[in-house]
Amino acid sequence: MIGSRLAVTWRMMALAFVLPLLLILAIEITLSSGIQSFDRDVTFTRFANATLTAYTLCSIALLGNLFFYGESRNRPLAPLVGMLCASLLGVAATLFFINQGPMLLENNGSVQAQAIYNIVHTLVSAGAVLLAFCVSLGATFSVITSQKRRINFTLEEE
Amino acid sequence: MDEMLQALLLFWLPVAVVPFGVWILLSSANDQRKSFGRILSFLGLVMVCVSPWTVPSSPSTAAGHLLGAIIGPSVLIILGIYLISFSGNVPVGRLPRSDRRLGIILSSVGFAWFAGMHWWILTPQIASGEINVYWYVFWPIFLLLTTCLSSLAAIALLTIGDERKNESNYMFLLSGLGFIMLLLGLNVDGPLMTTDDFREHLWLAVADLAGLAVGSMLSILIFALVIFIYEKTLPPPTTIEAPSVTELKQVANVIASHIGGNEE
Numbered sequence: 001m002i003g004s005r006l007a008v009t010w011r012m013m014a015l016a017f018v019l020p021l022l023l024i025l026a027i028e029i030t031l032s033s034g035i036q037s038f039d040r041d042v043t044f045t046r047f048a049n050a051t052l053t054a055y056t057l058c059s060i061a062l063l064g065n066l067f068f069y070g071e072s073r074n075r076p077l078a079p080l081v082g083m084l085c086a087s088l089l090g091v092a093a094t095l096f097f098i099n100q101g102p103m104l105l106e107n108n109g110s111v112q113a114q115a116i117y118n119i120v121h122t123l124v125s126a127g128a129v130l131l132a133f134c135v136s137l138g139a140t141f142s143v144i145t146s147q148k149r150r151i152n153f154t155l156e157e158e
Numbered sequence: 159m160d161e162m163l164q165a166l167l168l169f170w171l172p173v174a175v176v177p178f179g180v181w182i183l184l185s186s187a188n189d190q191r192k193s194f195g196r197i198l199s200f201l202g203l204v205m206v207c208v209s210p211w212t213v214p215s216s217p218s219t220a221a222g223h224l225l226g227a228i229i230g231p232s233v234l235i236i237l238g239i240y241l242i243s244f245s246g247n248v249p250v251g252r253l254p255r256s257d258r259r260l261g262i263i264l265s266s267v268g269f270a271w272f273a274g275m276h277w278w279i280l281t282p283q284i285a286s287g288e289i290n291v292y293w294y295v296f297w298p299i300f301l302l303l304t305t306c307l308s309s310l311a312a313i314a315l316l317t318i319g320d321e322r323k324n325e326s327n328y329m330f331l332l333s334g335l336g337f338i339m340l341l342l343g344l345n346v347d348g349p350l351m352t353t354d355d356f357r358e359h360l361w362l363a364v365a366d367l368a369g370l371a372v373g374s375m376l377s378i379l380i381f382a383l384v385i386f387i388y389e390k391t392l393p394p395p396t397t398i399e400a401p402s403v404t405e406l407k408q409v410a411n412v413i414a415s416h417i418g419g420n421e422e
Contacts, residue, residue: 009317009318012313012317013310013313013314013317015313016309016310016312016313016314017306017307017309017310018306019306019309020302020305020306020309020333020336020337020340021302021306021364023337024337024340024341024344024360027341028344028357035361036354036357037354037357037358037361038358038361039358042362043361043362043364043365044365046362046365046366046369047365047366047368047369048369049369050365050366050368050369050370050373051369051370051372051373051376052373053369053373054369054370054371054372054373054374054377055373055374055376055377056373056377058373058374058377058378059377059380059381062377062378062381064181065381069385076388078388078391079384079385079388082384082387082388083380083381083384086377086380086381086384090377116218117217117218120218120220120221120292121292121295121366122370123173123221124221124224124292124295124296125295125296125299125366125367125370126370127225127296128295128296128297128299128300128303129299129303129367129370131232131235131300132299132300132303132304132307133303133307134235134236134239135235135236135239135304135307136303136304136307136308136310136311136332137307137311138236138239138240138243139239139308139311139328139329139332140311140315140325140329141239141243142239142242142243142246142261143325143328143329144246144315144322144325145242145243145244145246145247145248146242146246146247146258147246147247147324147325148247149247
């Protein structure tokens with residue numbers, strides 16, 4: 001019973017998260033009879049570049065995190081090598097796919113320029129995501145603390 | 159100096175120095191090292207912000223230009239939220255009640271500043287009339303994600319929270335404001351940013367967010383897998399023998415000498 005209620009809550013929250021986007025899409029489709037300025041190829045290229053770059057940068061950050069993990073394990077080399085391989089795989093996959101031609105090459109002339117652009121682009125996106133999280137979490141916290149103090153326990157009169 | 163070397167020393171090195179400084183700040187217990195980390199990250203941040211002037215040949219420095227442009231409204235919003243939060247009912251570190259009004263003003267000015275970057279003359283421009291390309295990345299992502307997360311928070315307050323309808327309404331209001339700004343962006347031209355530009359970059363922002371989520375989750379999954387495989391290969395810890403009768407007696411004596419409290 002509790003499990004099914006929890007599942008419903010999570011579903012509702014997931015729906016609430018995508019609801020603004022779905023509403024915008026619905027309004028856009030209704031008013032313009034289609035999604036204007038939407039280019040499937042460009043959007044896919046952006047998605048693929050964002051995925052590869054986020055994977056690579058996040059793997060490198062987690063590789064640094066293994067340093068702290070190693071402190072309690074006599075600094076083992078095996079997980080470090082494993083994560084290094086995973087990070088290198090991301091770098092190799094990014095370079096390989098960009099090298100394939102126009103598939104992942106946006107408005108940049110070379111593989112190097114595209115790779116650098118991807119990193120800067122991801123850093124800017126991550127900054128926007130971080131600020132959005134700060135604003136939403138901060139606003140939630142501030143609306144909770146702005147309300148009147150609640151009395152959770154009533155003292156028993158002797 | 160070679161352009162590549164210039165970009166490496168005056169842009170990429172400061173970019174790397176910022177997280178390194180934060181890392182030193184967070185991981186050290188020593189005050190001196192903490193201040194060193196603080197100074198290092200601050201210097202890196204300043205050098206990234208001035209990079210459009212120190213390395214004008216590198217297109218990547220547009221990100222430094224954007225950082226300089228958005229740091230003002232971002233700090234105002236965060237400071238405003240901090241003042242609103244801690245002037246309310248918090249058990250520790252409570253600020254005076256009057257700070258609440260100041261917080262609301264600061265947050266509103268920050269949001270108005272961001273809106274002015276879209277619909278007024280404050281748009282970040284690399285050259286006269288040329289919008290910073292990264293503003294097209296930052297603004298739709300920030301607006302869309304704030305709207306979605308506020309909506310999520312509103313529902314979470316309703317479903318998980320206990321009698322949080324009032325708080326939930328405020329979060330719906332914030333989400334609604336974000337949504338209205340998104341709709342305005344899709345229908346009202348700014349002096350430099352047109353509705354077509356915004357529309358195109360809004361769909362790209364969705365792709366960016368999806369890519370960021372998939373990529374980071376994939377790397378976290380692989381990280382967990384690497385740790386799991388390593389931990390599984392470790393030999394089981396050696397078990398020690400059960401204590402003998404003499405050892406148990408000794409332990410009982412030690413315990414007995416430490417309980418009671420009626421002596422003295």
